[in-house]
Amino acid sequence: MSHYESMSYQEQGLSPGGRLRQLLATGKTLVCPGVYDGFSARMALAAGFECLYMTGAGVSMSRIGMADLGLATQTEMVDTAGMIANIDPKTPLIADADTGYGTAANVFRTVERYITAGVAGFHLEDQVVTKRCGHLKGKECVTLSEYLTRIKAAVEARKRRGSDIVIIARTDSLATHGLGEALRRLKAAVEVGADAVFLEAISTKEQLEAYCSTFRGSRVVTLHNMVQGSPQAYKITPKEAEHYGLGIMLYPAVCLLPAYVGITSALRALKGGLVEDDPEGSTPAQIFQVCGMDEIQRTDNEVSDWVQKFEAENK
Numbered sequence: 541m542s543h544y545e546s547m548s549y550q551e552q553g554l555s556p557g558g559r560l561r562q563l564l565a566t567g568k569t570l571v572c573p574g575v576y577d578g579f580s581a582r583m584a585l586a587a588g589f590e591c592l593y594m595t596g597a598g599v600s601m602s603r604i605g606m607a608d609l610g611l612a613t614q615t616e617m618v619d620t621a622g623m624i625a626n627i628d629p630k631t632p633l634i635a636d637a638d639t640g641y642g643t644a645a646n647v648f649r650t651v652e653r654y655i656t657a658g659v660a661g662f663h664l665e666d667q668v669v670t671k672r673c674g675h676l677k678g679k680e681c682v683t684l685s686e687y688l689t690r691i692k693a694a695v696e697a698r699k700r701r702g703s704d705i706v707i708i709a710r711t712d713s714l715a716t717h718g719l720g721e722a723l724r725r726l727k728a729a730v731e732v733g734a735d736a737v738f739l740e741a742i743s744t745k746e747q748l749e750a751y752c753s754t755f756r757g758s759r760v761v762t763l764h765n766m767v768q769g770s771p772q773a774y775k776i777t778p779k780e781a782e783h784y785g786l787g788i789m790l791y792p793a794v795c796l797l798p799a800y801v802g803i804t805s806a807l808r809a810l811k812g813g814l815v816e817d818d819p820e821g822s823t824p825a826q827i828f829q830v831c832g833m834d835e836i837q838r839t840d841n842e843v844s845d846w847v848q849k850f851e852a853e854n855k
């Protein structure tokens with residue numbers, strides 16, 4: 541390892557986008573667990589992931605208690621993204637930017653706000669603003685020209701802010717227009733300035749192969765969305781993803797589904813009158829540890845030691 545490589549990202553002077561670009565440049569597939577709040581983000585960090593993904597579906601459900609139907613606002617998304625991105629600024633965060641939340645001016649502002657919040661990369665799609673989860677039926681997409689307007693607004697915001705935030709162009713048009721149009725849209729988005737592409741709801745091997753071979757050998761990073769439990773998601777392992785040359789694998793439901801299962805079962809047990817210690821032996825102290833307890837207490841102690849010393853010296 542060179543001296544430069546052994547330096548922390550901050551010492552290297554890298555921005556969040558720069559860190560993400562550095563990880564992508566290794567050519568390895570970046571496995572990104574979907575997190576949606578401080579707790580899930582802390583658990584993913586504790587598990588040692590190099591990059592996190594903020595799932596819009598997860599934010600919509602955890603923050604406003606609503607299904608992924610385009611109800612979460614720009615402010616709710618930016619607030620959550622900023623909180624997650626700053627828990628451990630060394631670990632880049634890719635955030636869902638949905639449709640950009642309005643017109644070109646809204647997209648521009650979303651991107652500016654994500655940059656300021658410390659987000660490393662985001663994906664922007666071509667569904668209508670009243671969007672829905674990409675794995676549901678009944679999606680509608682805007683025209684290619686409207687889609688490119690969104691991408692261009694994002695590229696402009698990045699340029700005017702002097703940022704290197706990674707722009708991931710997502711298309712949902714595979715479901716509405718077919719593979720040919722979907723690939724055409726992604727190629728056009730790359731021409732406008734997107735760094736990476738995201739073909740939503742790939743459901744067959746043939747689609748995945750056509751998608752990957754379209755961008756193979758180019759500078760463009762390809763992303764595959766592995767929504768566990770969705771029949772619209774063609775499932776591959778991270779090892780297979782390497783073989784396909786995929787740069788990013790998203791796992792939006794990796795925390796959501798176990799949270800649903802675990803919490804529901806604990807609540808059922810409580811409803812049935814059973815309140816027991818966790819059979820796995822987990823305790824509140826243990827989860828406080830995951831959420832930075834030692835560091836917070838160390839800081840507290842250091843600060844009060846310093847103040848005591850200062851007061852003693854200045855009596």
Ligand SMILES: C[C@](O)(C(=O)O)[C@H](CC(=O)O)C(=O)O
Nearest residue numbers: 595596597673674675767792
């Ligand atoms: C990737 C996604 O946009 C997300 O919000 O995580 C969703 C995932 C989901 O709804 O399960 C999507 O694929 O649309």
